[in-house]
Amino acid sequence: MKKQKWLMATILGGVVTLGMLGFATNKTYAQEDDFYVRKVEDLTSDFIKGVDVSTLIAQENSGIHYFDTKGNQQDIFDIFKANGVNYVRIRVWNNPKNEQNQGYGAGNVDLQVAKTIGQRATKAGMKVLIDFHYSDFWADPGRQIPPKAWQSMDLSTKSQALYQYTKDSLTELLNAGVDVGMVQVGNETTSSGLCGEAGEGRYTLFAQGSKAIREVSQDFNHPMLVALHFTNPEKTSTILNYAHELSNHQIDYDVFATSYYSFWHGTLANLTDILKTVADQYGKKTMIAETSYAYTLADGDGQPNVIDTPEELYAGNYPATVQGQANALRDVIDATAKAGSNALGVFYWEPAWISVGSHNRADNLAKWEQYGSGWASQAAIGYDPNVSMSNYGGSEWDNQALFNQQGQALPSLSVFKYVNTGYGVAPKEDERPQMPGDPLDELLKNSLLTNGQFEKDLQGYQIDAADYFNIVTSDSKSGKALHYYRQDQALSATISTSVNLTPGTYRFLASAQGSQDSQIQLVAKHKDNQQILAQGNRTSLTGWMNWQTPSIEFELTQNTTVDLNVLLNGAAGCWGTMDNWILVQTKAATPTKPNSPATPDSSESDTGETTAPITPTRDQLLEKLAQQLQTAKQISSADYQVASYLNLQAVLQQIPDTTVDATLTQLEQHLATLDAALAALTKVTKPLVDVTQVDHGQIFRLYHEKSGQHLFTFSVMERDSLLKLGWQLEGTAWQLANEGQAIVRLYNPFSGEHFYSANQAEITQLVALGWQNEGCIGGSVDKRLGKPVYRFYYRAANGSYTHFFTTNQLEANLLKKITTYEGIAFYTL
Incomplete structure (x- = not known):
């Protein structure tokens, strides 16, 4: 038996009732009228x-x-x-x-x-x-x-x-x-x-x-x-x-x-x-x-x-x-x-x-x-x-x-x-019952891409590192797939195709599976000026035939030729396949009514006359957008629920670093999207840690050269105290989530090691062995929302054995070659 998720499972304890899981209790499974078994001939x-x-x-x-x-x-x-x-x-x-x-x-x-x-x-x-x-x-x-x-x-x-x-x-x-x-x-x-x-x-x-x-x-x-x-x-x-x-x-x-x-x-x-x-x-x-x-x-x-x-x-x-x-x-x-x-x-x-x-x-x-x-x-x-x-x-x-x-x-x-x-x-x-919402049945048949399943090989696609790609008939979702592999060094490539689209809202999806050191990112761009229309988060692949299907959405107000891109990054030795590129229109553009006496944005004066709305100037929009961007970037992950915080971060990624060349319509769209994301922010009701000790949701990583030990903390006070004692600040390890399964920091008074776990059974066992529970340093989030924190075991500079944690994929790939990789400890922001 090939077990696919041994190294990918994040072990989270939790009390779940039978009703929540949907298991039947005290039920007699007599052969019911609607149960059937088809005969197998001969x-x-x-x-x-x-x-x-x-x-x-x-x-x-x-x-x-x-x-x-x-x-x-x-x-x-x-x-x-x-x-x-x-x-x-x-x-x-x-x-x-x-x-x-x-x-x-x-x-x-x-x-x-x-x-x-x-x-x-x-x-x-x-x-x-x-x-x-x-x-x-x-x-x-x-x-x-x-x-x-x-x-x-x-x-x-x-x-x-x-x-x-x-x-x-x-x-x-x-x-x-x-x-x-x-x-x-x-x-x-x-x-x-x-x-x-x-x-x-x-x-x-x-x-x-x-x-x-x-x-x-x-x-x-x-x-x-x-x-x-x-x-x-x-x-x-x-x-x-x-x-x-x-x-x-x-x-x-x-x-x-x-x-x-x-x-x-x-x-x-x-x-x-x-x-x-x-x-x-x-x-x-x-x-x-x-x-x-x-x-x-x-x-x-x-x-x-x-x-x-x-x-x-x-x-x-x-x-x-x-x-x-x-x-x-x-x-x-x-x-x-x-x-x-x-x-x-x-x-x-x-x-x-x-x-x-x-x-x-x-x-x-x-x-x-x-x-x-x-x-x-x-x-x-x-x-x-x-x-x-x-x-x-x-x-x-x-x-x-x-x-x-x-x-x-x-x-x-x-x-x-x-x-x-x-x-x-x-x-x-x-x-016969079919899988509900199966993308092969529901989305592919409506896709606007003529070769999204690579059945016509690479017709219509451009790849900037083509030597490391080929069409295969194995490891696909159906039929053919685009395979990649590079042994000698890291692979960075962009796979793209172009499509002419009318005004409306569109959704772009692509499926990929492959080595855990591979990541894909979906980006839609205006072909003429390469302006980004939508950009998704990086999605890490999780092993053979564990398909990941990220998606992005974008809106067009006029006829546009759009470049659909999948950005691939992988460490040396990376491998995998891509399949089922899908583009569907989720909403057609709303037709205008030029003969209407008033538009939804118009207003009525005190005299009963209809007046046109005041349209902000370009400079006013730029100033307002800059103010809202500054506000958004000051938002701390420690203050807000994970889903609403990540939604804001996704919106920020879709807004280009510079908007000087953006059209008036684009500026209005950016501002409306950002305002909506800010309005949707939801405060954490039962925070895991004291937010007064947190600096913009950062979990700091510190290193002590003499002992070879690393330490992670959200506390600004503890960080500053350790710096005075000779510890070195190595930067931000990850962003703190203030809800979810508690990540606990433990201390071994005999070896001086700090250890981090969201596994309650593991925490209980270590405390029983003499480790000291130093409290919660944040929450482990759902793996569909967060990024993995990789856990390693190695010999420190002082000769003792200790653990190390990182979210950095390249750092993790290097450590896998020289230390003992113990899997994913938990997921964070």
């Missing part, structure tokens, strides 16, 4: 309808019980069997614990845990797929970390260890009565290879794993299929090349498996083609080893979910509802079956990984740590580079489970049972 009776329940024991140890759709408590395997499940997949990690015997989390699934789950599945009449990761924790395209005990081994020694471990483990499972029907040699073994071997060495390991399985199968006279597992089927040539290379290396295996998540992995038609091609060209059986879909976008345990925004569901085109989830699962089964008789079936990933009881992260943390029911525990920090103090914790998959947050089976679980026959009255194809 589905064989032995088609695999599997589930991966690797976290089950940890969930049950955390106090979770499971119920059928009518609310009756039952053993989960009885619930699965009653709903048509016939196969259970279990991942196995070599030694998912640290030296203190503390589990890494995500089920702490070693061989003993897998044996327990396997025995229960076998007792329920199900076969078992054993998924060897050959790691002590997560193995996926992002990392294939060898087990701790194998990390110093050369390839020959490692391959022998893998062979023996596989053989011994399977022998123990079969002796324990587990009905193992299939075994995976590795998990999502794509670009990162297998067990730390990304080159030719991976094939040696594949061969040794397969050899061990064949020998145990023969020794026990117990048939077991050998499966190899890949992912990213949307990258057609790449995934088919894996099958080609396996054939070239004469690897002995039976099943070519892939993950398929519709929000990441392309179309179902392409999936069918991939499975059919592998079967036809290489004679292999095929399978979907992992799939899932969200039934809600609400979070259940205080740990941000991997899929939590409507845009992330656009690619799948299913709504985040129980019926949408059911349709998504049914359609994956259908696409797999269409690949032919060699297509074995589908496994649903972690359908029972729900909240361990509370919607408050702090309440759940102890259970996650003790039983391993979260995605990662603190113990994994140091072994897995993707785990840090800022992101370890609970399930990031609870909204994609086939059980609700109270452990009650959802109707979507019954897809496995009804998919052979169909259930209910399915709507006609053109009546």
Whole structure:
């Protein structure tokens, strides 16, 4: 499983009621009249309808019980069997614990845990797929970390260890009565290879794993299929090349498996083609080893979910509802079956990984740590580079489970049972629910751009650093996309296209995904004089296939040729794609009425005569605008609510630094927009900090050369005192938000380190360890409004280890190369 947001989640504790999240309570999920399952034609009776329940024991140890759709408590395997499940997949990690015997989390699934789950599945009449990761924790395209005990081994020694471990483990499972029907040699073994071997060495390991399985199968006279597992089927040539290379290396295996998540992995038609091609060209059986879909976008345990925004569901085109989830699962089964008789079936990933009881992260943390029911525990920090103090914790998959947050089976679980026959009255194809507000359906069809999806390659576009761009058919929202990559140094480029427009109000959007060191900014300009019509904030990209879609609006009073620009900036090694440039008219210009006796701006004199309004001169407008700009720039972020403050800042960015050459109409527009933003400012009602100590909302960054320590403060008094003690002022770190989740400053009296966190559970834990709470220094804002504060861990000048925080992207990129990056601490202004 590829977890997309491990490093991007900001961990915020908070009490949320069930009603706020929209979860049903005390509900009986009988099969209702409007629920349906479309029949899949020609589905064989032995088609695999599997589930991966690797976290089950940890969930049950955390106090979770499971119920059928009518609310009756039952053993989960009885619930699965009653709903048509016939196969259970279990991942196995070599030694998912640290030296203190503390589990890494995500089920702490070693061989003993897998044996327990396997025995229960076998007792329920199900076969078992054993998924060897050959790691002590997560193995996926992002990392294939060898087990701790194998990390110093050369390839020959490692391959022998893998062979023996596989053989011994399977022998123990079969002796324990587990009905193992299939075994995976590795998990999502794509670009990162297998067990730390990304080159030719991976094939040696594949061969040794397969050899061990064949020998145990023969020794026990117990048939077991050998499966190899890949992912990213949307990258057609790449995934088919894996099958080609396996054939070239004469690897002995039976099943070519892939993950398929519709929000990441392309179309179902392409999936069918991939499975059919592998079967036809290489004679292999095929399978979907992992799939899932969200039934809600609400979070259940205080740990941000991997899929939590409507845009992330656009690619799948299913709504985040129980019926949408059911349709998504049914359609994956259908696409797999269409690949032919060699297509074995589908496994649903972690359908029972729900909240361990509370919607408050702090309440759940102890259970996650003790039983391993979260995605990662603190113990994994140091072994897995993707785990840090800022992101370890609970399930990031609870909204994609086939059980609700109270452990009650959802109707979507019954897809496995009804998919052979169909259930209910399915709507006609053109009546099926669609994603509300899907920009592909709603905006693209009305877009004024003729090549906004790059289907005509670069026709109509200009790029000032064209050598680093090309058109691709992968990593797109649909069809083609504009790809960028530069390895040797930072990339700064402008991509632009021109369009002739009539008077009216327009909205320009563009989508992009890519490396976290990339930023895009949308700008609309008058083509003739390059005057800025609208300019958006810089938008940071957040990783592979995490699409960001910023937008800007501008108004035209006459026919105008407009340049639409996307400014791209990225550090060395940056990569990504752009797609779906959209321009729509949101409002037509209001027609004038020259024959009207009076206009809305005219007035009536005391004598009853209509008089024209007094029109300010150009100099008067310039003076008034200058006064209002001065007022706006003095506004402190500490005094006003975040949304209204950011709205003012966005307006200020749209007004050019110099307005001397602006037309009278433009000056009037600037002034009206600015006046409206100032009027909309809303005072903070319950400020987090004392505004009398704040200087224009600045959080100051200071540095002490002798100790190598940094300190952040909003207090002018503290800043001045520290300067007298030899500290150096390095400038403004970020702007203070005076509402939201409190950012707390803590002090370690033993090491002298200061630390900053908005994570209440982390704060509580550090105080318990002897850290001193020095109070709040502002608020962490919603990630959609703020900019990330990156957290690093490094060795200071005095030899002690300390943390460092920065919002500067270039500084962060440099530090990632020389320090330990711990993720995003919180979001600020």
